[in-house]
Amino acid sequence: MCGIVGYIGKEPLISFLLNGLSKLEYRGYDSAGIAIHKQDSIKVFKAQGKLDNLRSLLKGNEEDEKAFIGIGHIRWATHGVPNEINAHPHVSFENKVALVHNGIIENYKELKEELTVKGFVFQSQTDTEVIAHLIEDCLKDTKDFGHALRCALKKLDGAYALGVLFKEDPETLYAAKKNAPLIVGLSDKGNYIASDVPALLEYTKKVIYLNDLEVAEIKENSIKITDIEGKILNRKPEIIPWEPISINKMGYKHFMLKEIHEQPDVIRQTLFNRLTNQTDPIKLDEVKLTEESLKNLKRIQIIACGTSLHAALVGKYLIEEFIGLPVDVEASSEYIYKRVVSDKNSLTIGVSQSGETADTITALRLAKEKGSHILVITNRPDSTMARDADSLLPINAGFEVSVAATKSYTAQLLAFYLLALKLAEINKSLPAEKLEEYKKELLHLPHKVEMILNHTEEIKKCAIKFNSSKDFIFIARGINYPVALEGALKLKEISYINATGYPAGELKHGPIAMLDKTMPVVAILVPGKVFEKVLSNSEESKAREARMIAVTSSDDKKLESVFKYILKVPQTDEIFSPILTTIPLQLLAYYIAEFLGKDVDQPRNLAKSVTVE
Numbered sequence: 001m002c003g004i005v006g007y008i009g010k011e012p013l014i015s016f017l018l019n020g021l022s023k024l025e026y027r028g029y030d031s032a033g034i035a036i037h038k039q040d041s042i043k044v045f046k047a048q049g050k051l052d053n054l055r056s057l058l059k060g061n062e063e064d065e066k067a068f069i070g071i072g073h074i075r076w077a078t079h080g081v082p083n084e085i086n087a088h089p090h091v092s093f094e095n096k097v098a099l100v101h102n103g104i105i106e107n108y109k110e111l112k113e114e115l116t117v118k119g120f121v122f123q124s125q126t127d128t129e130v131i132a133h134l135i136e137d138c139l140k141d142t143k144d145f146g147h148a149l150r151c152a153l154k155k156l157d158g159a160y161a162l163g164v165l166f167k168e169d170p171e172t173l174y175a176a177k178k179n180a181p182l183i184v185g186l187s188d189k190g191n192y193i194a195s196d197v198p199a200l201l202e203y204t205k206k207v208i209y210l211n212d213l214e215v216a217e218i219k220e221n222s223i224k225i226t227d228i229e230g231k232i233l234n235r236k237p238e239i240i241p242w243e244p245i246s247i248n249k250m251g252y253k254h255f256m257l258k259e260i261h262e263q264p265d266v267i268r269q270t271l272f273n274r275l276t277n278q279t280d281p282i283k284l285d286e287v288k289l290t291e292e293s294l295k296n297l298k299r300i301q302i303i304a305c306g307t308s309l310h311a312a313l314v315g316k317y318l319i320e321e322f323i324g325l326p327v328d329v330e331a332s333s334e335y336i337y338k339r340v341v342s343d344k345n346s347l348t349i350g351v352s353q354s355g356e357t358a359d360t361i362t363a364l365r366l367a368k369e370k371g372s373h374i375l376v377i378t379n380r381p382d383s384t385m386a387r388d389a390d391s392l393l394p395i396n397a398g399f400e401v402s403v404a405a406t407k408s409y410t411a412q413l414l415a416f417y418l419l420a421l422k423l424a425e426i427n428k429s430l431p432a433e434k435l436e437e438y439k440k441e442l443l444h445l446p447h448k449v450e451m452i453l454n455h456t457e458e459i460k461k462c463a464i465k466f467n468s469s470k471d472f473i474f475i476a477r478g479i480n481y482p483v484a485l486e487g488a489l490k491l492k493e494i495s496y497i498n499a500t501g502y503p504a505g506e507l508k509h510g511p512i513a514m515l516d517k518t519m520p521v522v523a524i525l526v527p528g529k530v531f532e533k534v535l536s537n538s539e540e541s542k543a544r545e546a547r548m549i550a551v552t553s554s555d556d557k558k559l560e561s562v563f564k565y566i567l568k569v570p571q572t573d574e575i576f577s578p579i580l581t582t583i584p585l586q587l588l589a590y591y592i593a594e595f596l597g598k599d600v601d602q603p604r605n606l607a608k609s610v611t612v613e
């Protein structure tokens with residue numbers, strides 16, 4: 001999704017803006033632009049498409065490196081098509097203000113009407129442009145630029161992270177935020193802004209995370225932060241505990257493939273210090289609820305979007321199975337528009353790779369208002385969600401570049417296994433031997449994932465065979481049903497092939513009408529409670545001539561008469577099988593997309609971090 005950078009200081013400006021934006025590129029975008037303050041005016045450069053187009057546009061402007069202050073942006077279109085006019089920065093009517101914006105201004109239509117009546121002329125179809133004109137309008141009544149910015153902000157409904165330049169204030173970079181992340185970076189070579197940490201890591205680790213409704217007035221050697229009324233706030237910088245991120249494919253063709261192959265280590269990392277031995281209790285010191293309150297929980301709800309929602313569904317299954325407590329799973333975007341049923345006896349778990357998904361942030365805040373304890377499972381302990389949380393369970397998957405989530409999903413699953421087993425320990429709801437057996441199997445999973453990754457020939461064959469299919473159906477039951485949903489989502493996201501996941505028992509209630517000899521059906525079936533049931537649903541599909549593919553750990557000969565392609569995973573207890581059955585589906589999606597020549601790491605229309613509602 002959109003990304004912001006800005007700098008004030010004497011280091012090469014354009015190099016920073018382009019490099020900073022390149023570190024945010026992985027988030028997905030469709031145009032890019034920068035604005036710099038040069039000789040009493042603001043110069044703007046914008047280009048549709050990838051950052052390279054902006055780089056080409058800037059060739060021959062090397063002199064601009066010496067400019068002292070500038071802002072940059074990559075845009076993921078929300079209002080108006082992705083073209084040069086709608087790209088940021090946007091400039092006010094009389095060119096007095098230039099700004100970049102992440103977020104959505106909900107009342108932009110009303111504001112646009114008011115400003116049009118006042119004589120402001122709009123160039124773009126964006127919501128952002130109103131902010132530039134609004135600040136310029138406020139400047140009519142004051143010479144204080146910070147005041148003009150705050151005056152405009154008070155009129156905005158919605159979400160914003162802003163970097164702002166004023167033509168008549170060449171010594172200050174302005175920034176503000178509400179419901180969208182923005183950080184200020186401090187260094188002895190000048191000061192920075194960015195919408196996410198990776199943009200700054202090469203330059204500084206000393207940052208201030210702006211809070212909602214704060215405004216920063218940033219000079220080369222000083223920073224003033226005020227609230228929306230102009231009251232000066234005393235904000236102390238903190239040090240980001242990250243090393244510069246090496247955004248490097250390490251010889252893999254795509255980040256997605258690299259990240260799929262990182263999964264054995266990611267599992268080890270997520271287990272590290274939490275489960276080292278099957279006979280020891282699981283350590284989850286991050287969960288700040290007392291054992292007593294955990295025992296007294298009446299209900300758990302899990303809120304998430306996309307792939308994280310699929311991890312949540314596995315989490316529901318585990319907690320209900322291990323401790324018998326009711327668990328509701330809701331898509332964040334649904335949760336926020338219904339009556340919030342939550343209280344102090346409930347635990348609300350938010351799951352998010354990025355920790356910045358707008359819908360999930362809002363949903364968790366609503367649950368918190370009702371008194372629920374908020375536990376966040378995220379890959380970004382520095383994110384808004386993590387900072388809002390009462391308890392934080394980091395998943396240690398490492399930086400995930402590919403828009404399609406893979407290793408973060410597996411690490412989220414691991415977090416749920418640890419949490420569910422911890423709850424079972426506390427509630428003594430599983431026999432001690434069973435608990436031990438489960439912990440032992442968890443420790444074996446990294447090796448079993450390695451075994452799948454070392455034998456991908458059959459998956460590749462399958463991808464070659466099926467890449468021209470127009471539709472796919474994924475079926476499973478029980479704990480593998482969310483895996484069917486995730487397999488279908490992965491395929492859709494990166495290959496643009498229509499794919500749907502169903503509980504296998506639902507086939508006969510409608511989807512079976514779709515089956516004929518052109519339709520691939522991927523069945524996930526492992527020995528256990530529902531094996532025979534999924535097999536029988538697969539036989540029903542085969543009887544309709546569907547092209548059958550199995551993901552299984554079973555050696556049962558019966559499978560050969562039903563499935564033309566059998567993608568094997570090592571044996572494990574059914575309860576742990578999602579960790580293994582997911583991997584061939586990630587690879588199947590990857591190889592199909594790669595074969596079709598798709599932009600695997602940055603699929604069309606998608607963003608890594610969905611910071612707008």
Ligand code: M6R
Pocket residue numbers: 305306307308309351352353354355356357360403404405406493606607608609610
């Ligand atoms: O960062 P989050 O986990 O909150 O993101 C949620 C979804 O946007 C995300 O999982 C999305 O579905 C990915 N593209 C999945 O590959």
